[in-house]
Amino acid sequence: MDEFLIKIKNKFRNNDDLFLQEEQILDVSVIFIGFNTLIDLTKTKRTLHKHIANAISSKKTIGELLNELGEVKEEDMTEAISSIMKGKLLIVIKDQHKYVILEPVPKLLSRAIEKPTNENVLQGPLSSFNEDIETNIGLIRKQINSSKIRAEFFSVGPEQKTKLSLLYFDGQVDKKLVEKVKLLLEKNQDRELNNLQDLTEVLGFSGWSVITKFNVTELPSETVPYLRKGRIVLLVDRFPFALIIPCFLWDMFTLENDRNFPIPLMTSIRTVRVIGILITLFLPALYVALVAVNPEVLRLELALTIAQSREAIPYPALVEIILMLIIMELIIEATVRLPSTIGPTITMVGGIILGQAVVEAKLVSTLLIIILAATTIANSTLVGIQNFLAVRFLKYLMVILASIYGVLGILGGMVLISAYLASIETFGISYLHLNYEKEGTKYG
Amino acid sequence: MDKSFHVVLMYLLVHFGLIFFLFPNDIISSSDEGQWMPILIGLIVHFVFVYIYMRGLSFLPEKNIIHIYSEISNGLAVFILLPVFIYLLLTNIIGVRAYSEIVTIVFLSNTPSWAIIVLLLLISAYLASKGVEVIFRTGVILAFVIFPIILFVLIASFQNVDWRYLYPLFNDDFRFITNPSYLKSFSAFTGGFLFLGFVSPFLTYKRKKVLIAAAILIPFFLLAVYIPVLTFGHSTSSTFLFPYIMAVDSTYLNWLMFDRVTMFFILCLITFIIVQVSLLLWMASQIINHWIPHNPIYSVVTLVIIIFITSLMITNWETVEHLLWLNSFLRFYVIFTVTLSIYNIGRRSKRKGLS
Incomplete structure (x- = not known):
């Protein structure tokens, strides 16, 4: 067997959900590698076959087809492993040490967008964040239709990287503040990030403060006004809420949803x-x-x-x-x-x-x-x-x-x-x- | 950044603490009638010195008085700042001791006064x-919570007023000027604005707004003296140690679930005293810090221990009175030297800058 495949197999030994499946694409034998717990293999194959059929009719070579499907890489072992971990499909061409990373049809592992579970909304938009960071950013973009929203991605963690995204409203936010946060995130890239205490440390705050320095909300409709007011929003993958910094005492008493009521009622609330x-x-x-x-x-x-x-x-x-x-x-x-x-x-x-x-x-x-x-x-x-x-x-x-x-x-x-x-x-x-x-x- | 709002509130807060405790007694016992005249003279002195002080400081922006003096010469800095330092320390000792006494008298009769001093300190x-910015911010929160209560008590204290006690309006006897009590009353007129010279690199403020704050204080200076006089008459009120508090104590509000409005009033004033003590502590630690750079926590802790031990050594109210009397000389010395020298240095540096 191929040396490359053996290496991958060794790396993922005792993982019964890893599949290595031989297939033929345009008469070249290839091997599909991935986790069947993360990839919906049947659907992925169905899409792939459509591509292959197209390629046959337009008489493409295997090289052209693979280039179309994704980036062709050679020998890069770490890249291959991290892609498999992220739930990508690897197509390895036999005896050539080449592989393609393919975006498969993923298994549905996230909740749908649901009503908030920790915050009740009276007369306001109901959709709340879920565990998937991309969905969350999408929700924010949907809520505010502005070209000035910036979303920068970071990944923090020594081995298992946690995705983190920094959102701000360009033109409203204090640039120096964004720079400071970015600098800290880059500096502390190798720190563990599993919970908010870790994040507090990554951002250089004291862990002993009774008052948390993030304002937490699970509602996109609450998050967006903060962005518009020049605050920074941090989204962490697998956390169904937005973290807003800096946070102020007055946030304890205000909800954006209050503004859906007349001013006297809002004041009294x-x-x-x-x-x-x-x-x-x-x-x-x-x-x-x-x-x-x-x-x-x-x-x-x-x-x-x-x-x-x-x-x-x-x-x-x-x-x-x-x-x-x-x-x-x-x-x-x-x-x-x-x-x-x-x-x-x-x-x-x-x-x-x-x-x-x-x-x-x-x-x-x-x-x-x-x-x-x-x-x-x-x-x-x-x-x-x-x-x-x-x-x-x-x-x-x-x-x-x-x-x-x-x-x-x-x-x-x-x-x-x-x-x-x-x-x-x-x-x-x-x-x-x-x-x-x-x-x-x-x-x- | 312009922090006039913080400075103005702090100015009011510090002065409220000074006005409502010992000041009424000092004025009432210094003159039998027409108390507005001594108050007026005091207010004029207050305004003149505040104006000169701020004018002098405005020639030297972004500097506090410690920097200003030590830039000229170290000898001058020691000559002026050492008395200032002793004055700050003495004021703190007297303040903490006196207010712990008041607390014991009014509502914690079973608690030993050292325990109260410990809490205050x-x-x-x-x-x-935590530094000056935190002190000022705390002042703002407290002002928001407490000013309404103070206003409420002030209004309520008019309950037993008899306006006939206002007369005689005029007093052609100016002997009050040499009365020791009158000199002591200057703790309220001149004891509260020294901090304006210390805060400048951390906070900046507009001179006009501070003067407006000083103007807001005028009615309070008058009310603190006149409410007890109008309630009890001069001869009765002169027998009280805290005439204004007695006047508040005499009010009765039918709908209030509390029997004693006084207590809340005193508590409010004590918060102001705490803020003031911390401000003085900070100023003192800044002076030390200029010569021996260190973390302010150490000097604050040392000062607090010194203040605690010294205030325990004061066993009775007579000693407090005596110290107040001594302190009023020191205060006059400090206020005169600091304001006038700052003004002169400021003028000179401006002229130098022009030529």
Whole structure:
């Protein structure tokens, strides 16, 4: 057998889905190589036969035909292997050390374009990204019909390369920012890229920041306005969402879809989200502070009511609230983990614990249940899962500070969180920028 | 980049912190009637010095005062900046100590004051070590959250006002000028604008906008003194250590679920104090950094430890008062030397540039 074929076989040994099939094209014997898990062989052959029939009728030679089908290569082993891995079909001409890389009919391994699973849309375009990077770019191009969209491709990874694409709106984007990102992607080409933590490292951010530096969305209709505002969009192959950099605090409260409503309604929707973050951060902390440290701040009647509701509770307010908050976190985590068929059980059981039993057992006060529910609901109003998680996390800082310093602690926590947010920078752009769009165009 | 907005908000924020605590007491105890006259004189001094200072700085754009002095001579830099440094440190020590005392009095009577000092200093140190831009940005967020509350409290504090206490309007007795309390009250008039000379390579601002901010402050200077006077009358309000806070404490809002509006007011002011302390810390670390280049975290941490130990050594309010009195001399010295020398250097360099 051919030396070349033996090498390939050796490289892919113990792979039963690799096929080597002998065929005759224009009376020359060739061998098809590829993975039958990635290639739809029957359909590919059917197309190939059409080509061959054409070639026979127009009396082409085998060389001409192969040139028509794809690039003819010689001896290049690494290229051959990586093409097979990518799901291409190799046609090797026997005893000649030549091969052609052919774009076959692929097996359908990606989802169709579906409705978003993590973001709900009210009155807006519904299609969402899927795992295939090309489909995603296609969706973006479909959404914005502009010649100024640029899409540059990179591949990052030591051995198995992950495809990554950088999209921006030429003329709107800050050129220096694009250069910086490109430089980093090229510099860190050999890094592993399997998840967003890896990507954070590739882009040179700290992995310890609570606030992620990407804004994540799975909707092309949300992504495109960001492009138009001069932001950069990163798409990673096999990730069904777009990563938007730089990301700002204000993104936590805004959705492009809000603009499909009249301005007064849009403003009020966004105000609700701002109230949401304030309640999430302050309400549990305020409960601890007012019950445990500074009850005198409250109106006497109110203070008495609260004291009454906590009458038989055997432990301090901090323990009480931390206990219930952890149970709440467990419920949230469990509903995410479980298949949707068992999910409702958790909701029901959780409802029983939180709703009635825990109060009747005199383990926590009724007021706390109200606060817990309000906090959880308020937290969910924020845009973006990553922001939801970050705020959920930061609320514990407030609770702990409040338990030590009372209302002063809440205030200290507020200053700390503000300082933390103020200290976040993405490529020298502050997280608190409000009108990046305007200033961004200056550099364009 | 033009950051006038940040600078203006910071200017307001720092001054609010100074105006509403000790300033009303100082003014009220310095003059029996016609308090607007001492305030007016103070405001004129405020405007004149701010104007001279910014005018001098505008001759030397893109430089902060540390660079300006050390370009002329190292001796001059030491001669002027060393007092500035001591002043910044002393102000921080007094500030932290005084406000921890207020917090203990008003709402954390069981918490030892060292614990409160630790909280105040830790947050300030965190902010200061992050650099001036972060301090200013934090100031902006806090201003957005807190200014509405301050305005609300101000409006609410008119509740018990009796306008007859406004009279007599005129006071032909100018002895208040030599009154120690009046000199102390200049902490509010002249204690808040030194930072304008430190920020310039990092942030730039328009002079006019800062002057507008100073103009916005005028009613607050007046209200801080007049609301307690109009609520209690002069003789009662002069017995309080914090007359304005007492005046707010006397209000009662039927629909509010909280019994004490004061507490929120004080808390708001304390955030401003935290920001101010961090700003002063940053300024001090910049001065050190000029001679001994290093990571600002180290100097901030060292300073914080020094401030913490020193403020623990102050055991009672009399010492605080005494230090405030000493500090007002230092402040006058610093303000005079810094503003006038900057103006002169600026003029001279402009003339040199022209010739």
